[in-house]
Each structure stands twice: as structure tokens, then as C-alpha cells.
Amino acid sequence: MAIIQNVKGMRDHLPTDMMLRQYIVTTLTRISESRGFEPLQTPIIEYAETLEGKLGDDEKLIYRFEDHGGRRLALRYDQTVPLARVTAQYAGQLALPWRRYAYGPSYRGERPARGRYREFYQFDLDIVGSSSPLADAEIVAMLCEALTALGFPDFVTLLNHRQIIGGIARVSGLSEEAASGVYRAIDKFDKIGADGVRAELLKSGVDAAAADRILNLVQIDGAPADVLAALEQQLADDRRAIAAIANLRAVIAGLTAMGVPASQYRVAPRLARGLSYYTGVVFEAITPHWPEGSLLGGGRYDDLIGLFAGRNIPTVGLAFGIDRLHDVMLELNLGPRPRTTAVAFVTLFGPEQVADSLALATELRAAGINTLIALEPGNLGKQFKEADRRGVRFALVLGPDELTRNEVVIKDLQRGEQRSLPRAAIASLLAEALTEGK
């Protein structure tokens, strides 16, 4: 007996969901290509060794297996490590800086929950081979542009820099080793609050004075310029943090020059982000409608590609979580909700009219109108019902009367209006209705 069930954490995406998902991907693709980003696709399967050693603790979530030839393989954990591999492998062919986008599934053997799946789709944007703050700004600007285009009413992009967090840890007298526990604790600030973070810090061995200092710094809030000025004062002794603050200032200047509204981003010293390969600017977008975590996030990782390439290739990138974007858009009722891909439904009046009706459908498709045909001639009521149920807006009838007059009956099932028009006029009328609908 066959098992009729999805593998844990793996989902089917039925047409209704797919149409919204494709809208999201199409929107992101358009934004990417408008800035000259180029598409890349890599295999879902990599050598396990390629993925190992880049992810820290998360490595235990990698799906590993052996193929028929005894090779140690793994399903990709994200699209960033494969990008690093490609950049190193095709170093001679890729002109840097290189802007690349990629869309596809990745796999993590986590316990599934809402918005968290073992197979999940990401849309990645990266600028490979530039350390310019304008590269960081461009990625963040695209993030804001994308969420705006998708119709998100109230998202905020939180910005921070790894060396600001590092500086906070260092001026609080913590070692590099203790710092990672600090990152994890402060990253939870929005979830567990100041007291919760304090408790976590104490638990991970930070003394009370240092914990208070950290909490103090991490809670600095306000306009980006003010936050950075306050941090500059507090972290004056830490050269790396000061450089990071200057870097963030340059990024923000870029955002302003690129026309990103100031309401769409904030500097948040408490933002840490988990992935261990980030080295510079980090950011994530949050919305009150998704308390479970970030919608998407990214940052600068200047060392990762070097592990493959053998030379330093600074890179900044971003990953949209398509599954989460889709789930939130469903809840907020954002984006279009087509029920079908077809605009017109050509009925089959009777066996004698099949050939003419199919020819009509071909004409419409040639004119760019997505057209569905009935498969059983006769019983128009049933055919109209099918068109309506499918959510196709226009039903067309080519019966004996219409054929002698060289006309077509077109019924707008949405409005309930029906007209008989010259056959030649149908395509342009449908095309018109299409553009009006947008």
C-alpha cells in the first residue's frame, strides 16, 4: 500500500498557492533585473564537504546521504554556500563585482512549525566582489523596494553591523569566545525583553556589570544618526566598532541617495542574526504581522567565498523567504488572487462547431490571450458552469448563428454582461479588459 502523505516538513503547493508564489517571484525577478542582477541556478545536491565547516552549529541540520557511487553528498542548506563555490569555480569567467539572483529550494532537517519547513524556497540577491557601502545600500534598497512592491504596509528593516556588536562585547570586557553567546542573547531582545536578555547573559557567564553595560548599549534607539552618534561615544575605545559605525553611516547615506524612505529602516544595535559567516553589515525586515521571526534577512560576508577561492572576495547578500512572504501575504490579503491562469473560455456548441471554436482559441492565444477550451461539445450550461467554477472571466460561444454572421458571443461572467461581436474584435476587447483589470 502506497503512503499518501508528505514527508515531514515537505509541502505540496497547489495551484491557488502557486499563483501567488509566482507573483512574488516574478516581482522579485523584475526588481532584480531592473538593477542588472543576473540569474544563476545551481544543483540542489552538493558534495557534503562543500557545505561542511561553514555553518557552525547548524551543520547538524544538513541532509546528508551517499549516492550509488559512494560519494558523500548533501542537500544544499542555503543558496549562499553554492554561490561561493560557483564564484571560486568559475573565477575566470565571472567579472567582478557580479550581481546575481537565484530562486529555488533549500533543505534543513529542523522540526517544522508555522513558516518553517524542511524544504523551503528562497530568493537570493548578492553582490559578489565589492566591499563598497553602496553595495550594502543597494541590497537593502532592493529589500525595501520589494516589500513595498508586494504591498507590505508596515515593515521596518533593522540595520546593524557585526563589529558594532563585537565592540559592545569588547568594551564590556568579554572575550571573543563569550561573544557568540552574547549575540544569541541580545538577538532575542524583542522576544524576551530586557530582563530576559539579562538573565540569559548572566547564565552564559557574563558578570552583572557587563550585562548591564551591554543592555544599556543594545537598547539605544532613535533616528539612525542619533543611534550611531550615541554608539560612537560609547564605543570610542574600540577601533573596529568606530570603523563599523562609519561604514553604516556610508550605507545610510547610500540609502538616502537611492531614495529609500527613512521610515523603512532603523539602526538596531540588538540585531545579531544567526548565520556565523556574517562579518559586516547585517539586516532583517520585520513586520508586526509576523511575530515568529524575520521575513527575510541578510548581510555582508567577506570571508566565506575566500574559503573556496583562496583569496578575499567581499560579498553582501539577502535571502527572501518565499514561504513566509506567501504565508504573511495570505494573512494580510496582499497581492492578486487569481483562481486560474486563463482569461477566456471557449465553449463547444456542438460537434459541428468544434473546429471553428478551436480555431478561435488559437487566434486568441496568438493575440496573447490565455485561453481554455471546453473538452465536451454540447450542454452549454455545463460549460458555463465549468468556466465560472474555474474562475475564468470570459466565456465565448461560437454557435451556428454566430458562424453565419461571423460573430462571437462573449459573456463576462464577472459582470453578467453578454454581447455578440464581430469575431475580429474579440481579441482586442479581451486585451483591453486585461489591461483595465490591472
Add this chain to the structure above:
RNA sequence: GUGCCUGUAGCUCAAUGGCAGAGCGCCUGACUGUGGAUCAGGAAGUUGUGGGUUCGAGCCCCAUCAGGCACCCCA
């Protein structure tokens, strides 16, 4: 990976340990050149799966699978 909650028709959910039901959806017809509304009828279930307790289990117990929540972590 740990703890807790849930699983009944396609969907949303009822059913004190005692005959498995409703609404929506679906199919047929009223309506052989027209969908939606209305009316009439119909199909639909191994109660996630496998064991156990009981005269009797959708309900209680054990296991297992899947989903959700909190940890952990992250998209």
C-alpha cells in the same frame, strides 16, 4: 533534538464509553443556446496508522506518523 496540544467526509467542525452527523463544497435534475440565486435529490468515512483495555472505543491506554505551540535555531 526536548516538552505540551491536536488529528472525524474535499474544507470547517459536532457526536456522556452505546445507531458516525451538520454546514459549506462536489455530483444529478428542475433548465437540450448560458454560470452565480432558489428548490429537489445524490455520492461521499477502515474517525491519521498499528496495537491494547472493554459486552461495546471517534472518545480510555501504549506505540507510531503528521500538524501546531513553547524551547533550540533560523528564511
